[in-house]
Amino acid sequence: MNRSLSLIICTIGIALLAHSVLSALQHRSYLRLTNKSFEHIPYDIALESIVALLVSSWGIINLAPKLIPIKATHHLSKRSYESIDYRPDFIQFNNRARYLSDLLAEPCRTCR
Amino acid sequence: MINPEQTQPQAPTATIPEHIDAEFLAMNQKSMYFCQILIATVGGSVAxxxxxxGIPGFIFYIFVHLVFCSLYNLKDKNLQQYFISPKTMWYDSISSGLMSLV
Structure with missing residues (x-):
């Protein structure tokens, strides 16, 4: 999923959560003004907060850094064999090309 | 004398063991913990x-954990290629998160 879209979903979820918090506070103040005892929160506020939890969870899960396959073969299959087997410490320059260079038409520059 | 009907013993196929990159595994775990902590924060405010x-809070904590696990499995269908054993996430992090609940 697109990252900006998941950010929007996350923001919508947090906004729903903030709205349910404000609604719950308003309900508490209403109860205090009318001298009623608090039994349970109204069901619409409870439903809204649970929907906010689900929406923001989905946004957060899509917002998280992308998962990478852990199999080593998945990454090594894209590299060429030369790049894996490149060992510059084992290159020898002291070889027979030094003596062959006299026979060649164009002398070897690296061996001289 | 070589018996023509005798066949050569075949080498067992797929003998190469699976190698796992620990660095990417740690990155995946970090990503999962990021989700888990943020969802637990939102779940705590909802609670x-x-x-x-008390007891209803504990039940709600288990509910939030199940919501996280199911949504995480819903997003990535094959978690097998991102984690060694993805099924442990259903019960592994309950015990570690329980300390913060108490």
Missing amino acids: GILGFS
């Missing part, structure tokens, strides 16, 4: 709104 504490 505060609903007024849960």
